[in-house]
Amino acid sequence: VFNDLNIVYGGYGQLEDCAAKILSTVVSNNQKNQVVLDAGSKTLTSDLCGPRPDAGHGLILEYPQAKIVKLTEEHAQVDVSKCNKKPQLGERVSIIPNHICPCMNLQNHVWWLSSDGQATQQAVDARGLLS
16 A cells, blocks of 8 residues: 555555655764664564565665664664765654555554645554454
């Protein structure tokens, strides 16, 4: 329904077709060529991208040369060595996840952004349900 990197890298859609994005904040940039985001495996999941398992754990739209290389439960380690401009501390970035289905299932609520820019919060009623 929302599309993700598996769809894009599998050749079945474009990045513009991905309706869901994860908004994350840069919480550390004290290591050269590395930043840390406040989105880990509990948000992005540990699923790799089937068509491109070397692609990392999602695509940061503002920094497509960056690679999310490691996840803990709450944080993402990002290699920014190939980025001309580096993400700044406190900056918010948008991530297209490898697999959106479990990302949605792990959240208590999501935000819908309408074409007029209005944001609306909605509960994820099926959160954690397996059947």
